[in-house]
Amino acid sequence: MGAPRHDLTTARKAAGHTQESLAEALGIDVKSVRNWENGTYRPDRLRQQRLANELGIPRRRLSILLTPEAATNPSSYVNSDGDRAGVAGQTGQNLPDTIPELRNSEVIEVRRQEDISRPGRAAPSLVHADIPILRRVLDSRDLPDDGPVRPLDELVPAVRAVVVQRMQSDYSALSAEVLKLLPELHRAILAAPPGRKPQYAALLARAYRAADAIADKFGYYDLSARIIDLLKDAALKSEEDLLIGSAEYVRGEIFFASEDLDTGRRVLTAAADKIRVSASERAAATYGSLHMRAAVMAARAGSALRARDHIEEAQQSARKVNEGVHLGTAFGAASVRIHRLSLAVEIGDVGAALRLASGWAPPTTMPAERRSHFYIELGRAFHLADRPERVLSAFGAAKRIAPEHVCEHSQVIDVIDHLELTTRGGTRDAFRRFAAGLVKPQGRNTFGL
Structure with a gap:
């Protein structure tokens, strides 16, 4: 004893x-x-x-x-x-060890343009400094500052650019662009003739999703919930049914943050039930994405059977869809596989998690955020398998792909914290060095506080 x-x-x-x-x-x-x-x-x-x-x-x-x-x-x-x-009776010695070592050819390091307008500050501090400004931009959305409004055909590529930055986890650049774009879109929708308002609303919904990514990824969950309400309102005004379904997908973040996972799963399922999957590839992708996220909620809530049912629905949809970005969400067979890995980790099935990852890497054509998510989940699987050196390899790959996605990722921080405490010698030093590049939460406004 x-x-x-x-x-x-x-x-x-x-x-x-x-x-x-x-x-x-x-x-x-x-x-x-x-x-x-x-x-x-x-x-x-x-x-x-x-x-x-x-x-x-x-x-x-x-x-x-x-x-x-x-x-x-x-x-x-x-x-x-x-x-x-470990979990579910798995032992480190009995797990498969056929996962290929991570090579330079398996990851892409996103190269960003230097932001010379904001020199001398790390990316996370830039984003945190922008949060009060973002709040003020939202506060004044019905009375934005005076300024120019570009024609619709110029606003479309501007919004597309921030969507790409969001999916590449380029949050410092995204934050700067969103702060410039949102006031212009607020002015545009206020001045638009009635017949054009749905088009501007659709652009605004996409820009709000970009803003929400900043709030959610950096732990400002109260702000994220507020932005999601604005996103839903803009999606409704766009009169695009699938964009409304996409907004419900984003709304799922609220339930992850509050840990009301069963309600969140039911919200996503209800949104999916309104979609006619056979209508188009985009419809199938939206339907599948909703079930993919519902599967993770069910697994995190401890309901493996429900998680399996949702991921099978997503898999069926993925067969009708080319892997790609659909309404701002990466979806297809590879995305479903990454989420199957997440489910296995959530329910503690270490063997299944490592088998899913064995001999496979996400295609380099996937957005950086989704690819880095694969390596984060792989690192969590190695943590459950009691293989700390492989944790570091996987998390290192995730960080090379999308450093701003990893540096404040709560699950990465939890695992690294634990391994800093429980490993010894050179391995512990390696975790300390990795931890030095992470940013711990610092008293933000979150649910329940």
Whole structure:
């Protein structure tokens, strides 16, 4: 038996839980909670996230409560309590090891133009500095500053450019462009004759989605929810049914942030049910995208059967669609495969996750955000498999493809935090170096705070 984890007991009581009520909330036997607190066992990694949520503490703090010696001497930590068995009975030794090493030819490093108008600041700090300005732009949307309005045929490529920046995760450049484009689109739609308003509304919906990407990816979930409401309103005014369905896809972010996953899944399913899949390739792609996101919600909520049903719907749609960007969302067979990897990671099926990734890499024609997402999920799978060196390889690939996507990605930060605490020697130093390039959340407005 290990040493009792008194601080874990204190955290449980501070959250208002008895051992019995905590066990009930987590759907486990009370004996498991007792064993965690008396130091006999520790929860597996999937359950640790749920435990941290139930106790109302960060995952990093929970890692310290479970491994108190790591707080003072992290290099001395040896996992000897059986947690190496991983999730769902998988062991690191029994998992396939046929995933090819990442090579330069498998990833694309997005080359960006230097932003000489905002020198001397890192990309994340640029985005955070722009957030108050973005709020003011939205506040004044019905009374924007005076300025020029380009003709519609010039606004169309301008909006297309920010869509590309969003999908390439080029957030610092995207932020600067959105702050210039939104006031112009606000002026344009106010001045447009009634017959042209739907066209301007469609452009505005796409620009709002670009703005939402900034708010959501950088943790401003209150702002993201506000922008999504504006996006939905613009989509309705566009009178484009599929754009309305696309807006519901984006709306899913609200439910990920609030963790109301069942409601979010039902919202996405209801939106998909309104689409006639056979109408067009774009319709099939929109329908499939909605089910693809619903599958992730179901898996994260612990419903593997529902997740399977949704991803099968998405797979059926993908057979009717060429892989590409449809209404601003990457969709096709490769995108569905990446999401199958996500589902396997969410439900803790490590073997399935690594088999899905074995011998395969996302095509370089995919947007950078989606390709980097594959390597983030692969890194999470290696984390569950207790292969820290492969975690670093996968996360490194993701960062080379889309550095601004990775630097504040909450799941990347959680995994790196955990491995900083629980690895030793040179491996721990490597994680420290990687962590130095990440940006931790800093008191933003999020749901529940």
